Structures are given as structure tokens and as C-alpha cells.
Amino acid sequence: MHAKSSQEGTFLSETNKFVPTEALGPADCKGLAEVLMSVGDKWTILVVGALSKGQLRYNEIQRRVSGISQRMLTLTLKRLEADGIVTRTLFPSVPPRVDYELTELGMTLRGALVPLHRWAAGNRQAILQNRAKAGS
Amino acid sequence: MHAKSSQEGTFLSETNKFVPTEALGPADCKGLAEVLMSVGDKWTILVVGALSKGQLRYNEIQRRVSGISQRMLTLTLKRLEADGIVTRTLFPSVPPRVDYELTELGMTLRGALVPLHRWAAGNRQAILQNRAKAGS
DNA sequence: CAGCATCCAAAAGGATACTG
DNA sequence: CAGTATCCTTTTGGATGCTG
Numbered sequence: 001m002h003a004k005s006s007q008e009g010t011f012l013s014e015t016n017k018f019v020p021t022e023a024l025g026p027a028d029c030k031g032l033a034e035v036l037m038s039v040g041d042k043w044t045i046l047v048v049g050a051l052s053k054g055q056l057r058y059n060e061i062q063r064r065v066s067g068i069s070q071r072m073l074t075l076t077l078k079r080l081e082a083d084g085i086v087t088r089t090l091f092p093s094v095p096p097r098v099d100y101e102l103t104e105l106g107m108t109l110r111g112a113l114v115p116l117h118r119w120a121a122g123n124r125q126a127i128l129q130n131r132a133k134a135g136s
Numbered sequence: 137m138h139a140k141s142s143q144e145g146t147f148l149s150e151t152n153k154f155v156p157t158e159a160l161g162p163a164d165c166k167g168l169a170e171v172l173m174s175v176g177d178k179w180t181i182l183v184v185g186a187l188s189k190g191q192l193r194y195n196e197i198q199r200r201v202s203g204i205s206q207r208m209l210t211l212t213l214k215r216l217e218a219d220g221i222v223t224r225t226l227f228p229s230v231p232p233r234v235d236y237e238l239t240e241l242g243m244t245l246r247g248a249l250v251p252l253h254r255w256a257a258g259n260r261q262a263i264l265q266n267r268a269k270a271g272s
Numbered sequence: 273c274a275g276c277a278t279c280c281a282a283a284a285g286g287a288t289a290c291t292g
Numbered sequence: 293c294a295g296t297a298t299c300c301t302t303t304t305g306g307a308t309g310c311t312g
Contacts, residue, residue: 032182032253032256032260033178033182033203034260035256035259035260035263036178036181036182036252036256037178039252039256040176040177040178040181040252041176042169042172042173042176045176046168046169046172067169081270082266082267082270082271083266083267083270084262084263084266084267084270085263105259105262105263105266108259109255109259111251111255112251112252112254112255113251113252114251115247115248115249115250115251115252116172116175116176116248116249116251116252117168118248119175119244119245119248120168120171120172120175121168123171123241123244123245124168124170124171126220126241127171127220127221127241130218130219130220130241131218131219131220134217134218134219135218
């Protein structure tokens with residue numbers, strides 16, 4: 001592989017808001033893209049957001065993330081479970097009950113997603129207006 | 137447990153930053169999804185990241201965001217321009233030169249994306265290992 | 273209730289060729 | 293250099309029907 005820089009995330013200028021420098025090497029891009037592709041997904045972001053308040057049952061998630069189909073919810077949850085972002089707990093009752101909950105890793109992801117949620121909420125109108133203006 | 141008291145209050149996350157518990161109504165979900173779908177896109181995140189250091193020419197961006205095709209770069213830049221996140225500056229020289237740069241809005245987006253970048257960089261290994269373990 | 277399997281339509285995206 | 297246009301494959305995702 002490429003020369004290992006020992007740590008992938010070497011841009012720990014936590015003190016600086018704007019990480020102005022070369023945080024991402026060209027090689028890191030691919031690795032990041034890999035993660036961002038699964039985590040930056042629309043449904044993923046919304047499902048993680050829904051679970052941020054605590055564990056939820058399958059149908060509860062589907063109700064909160066309005067518009068998600070059964071298929072996409074299942075696929076998203078399976079991937080999140082495989083990635084170690086949520087846990088799946090089955091209660092062998094009748095009818096069955098399954099709870100999903102963020103893991104520690106999932107909580108940190110949620111934390112990293114909060115600014116993006118906020119940004120989207122705060123700038124949605126501006127973007128839609130820009131978009132409309134550009135379309136003219 | 138999470139008190140699901142009457143209305144949304146605030147929720148103390150593990151990382152101790154107080155996070156507003158979903159100020160997102162079910163209706164807002166759709167609106168947010170709309171923004172997140174375009175902004176939470178894989179290439180968008182990487183292109184905005186590349187531009188965070190300052191303006192770049194078309195080909196410079198393509199070189200930095202390795203793996204992106206000409207088509208996707210063009211489409212991504214057009215959308216970002218329409219959304220008011222980047223500016224496009226054409227220098228009518230021969231050969232032509234085009235610079236792309238983040239707008240103020242783009243800078244704030246970049247700020248909101250930093251935690252996600254850092255999370256992805258810091259947890260990539262953990263995720264890949266989880267995924268491999270789950271796959272076995 | 274909580275899924276899985278299947279089919280099919282739509283969208284995303286890469287490769288290639290061409291242009292000002 | 294910085295795109296545009298086209299083709300065509302891959303992926304995404306909804307709808308539906310069926311299980312434990």
C-alpha cells in the first residue's frame with residue numbers, strides 16, 4: 001500500500017475551527033470515501049438521527065423516518081449493525097419485538113452528524129432560493 | 137431512559153455537548169432529507185473538502201478527489217454552484233482557466249462537515265473490522 | 273410484528289468521443 | 293484546459309407477496 005502515515009486522521013487541529021491545511025492526503029480520500037459512502041447516505045443519516053433519542057422498534061423507526069420503505073429500512077439497519085453502529089435486540093415474544101439502539105460508536109457518529117443536521121436545517125431556505133434563482 | 141417528555145427539550149450527549157433533541161418534526165424530515173441528499177452526497181463531501189484549502193482549478197479538483205469521473209465532477213460542481221456553495225470564475229485566456237472557490241455559505245458547510253470527516257478518518261479502521269467480522 | 277425474496281422501474285455513474 | 297454529449301452498465305429503491 002501507500003506509505004503509511006501511521007494515523008489516518010492526522011488533522012487533529014482541534015483548536016482550529018477551519019482545518020485549513022492538507023488534512024486529507026490524496027490516498028486517504030479513497031478510504032474516507034469508502035466510509036462516507038455508507039455513512040453519508042441519506043437514509044443512514046436519518047435513521048441515526050431517529051435513534052439518537054434512544055432505542056426504537058423496527059416499526060417505530062419506519063414511522064419516524066417518513067418515506068423510507070421497508071426494504072431500505074432493513075438494508076440500512078443491517079449495514080449499520082454490521083458496521084457496529086447499532087445493536088439489534090430480539091425479544092422472543094409473540095408477536096416478536098426487536099429493538100435497535102446506537103452503540104458507543106453510533107453515538108459518536110451521531111455527534112459528528114449534529115452539525116450537519118443543524119446546517120441543513122439552518123440553510124435549507126437559502127439553498128432552495130439559490131437553486132430556484134439559478135434555475136431561471 | 138430517555139424521558140419523552142411532552143416536548144423536545146435538550147439531550148446531554150456522551151460528548152457532553154448539549155444537543156437539541158430533534159427539533160425536527162416529521163414534516164421537516166422530508167425537507168432535511170432533501171438538503172442532506174444533495175449535500176450529504178459522497179462526491180459533494182469530498183469536493184467541498186478539497187476546496188476547503190482555497191480555490192482550485194477544475195483539473196486540480198479532479199486530481200485531488202481521486203476516483204471521481206469527469207462527468208461526476210462537472211455535475212457536482214454545477215449543483216454546488218446552483219446551490220450557492222461554490223463560485224465559478226472563468227478566465228478568458230487560452231487555454232481557458234476556471235477557478236472554483238467556496239462561498240461564505242460553502243465555508244459554513246465545510247465547517248459542518250469537519251466533524252464528519254474527522255469521525256470517518258478516526259473510525260474507519262474500526263468500521264472495516266466490524267464489517268469484516270460481521271461478514272464472517 | 274419484523275422481516276426476507278423477487279421483480280422491475282428509475283437513477284446514478286463510468287467510459288468514450290467530441291468541442292470551444 | 294474545461295468542459296458537453298452520448299451510450300451503456302451498475303446500483304438503487306419501490307412494490308408486492310410470503311414467512312415465523
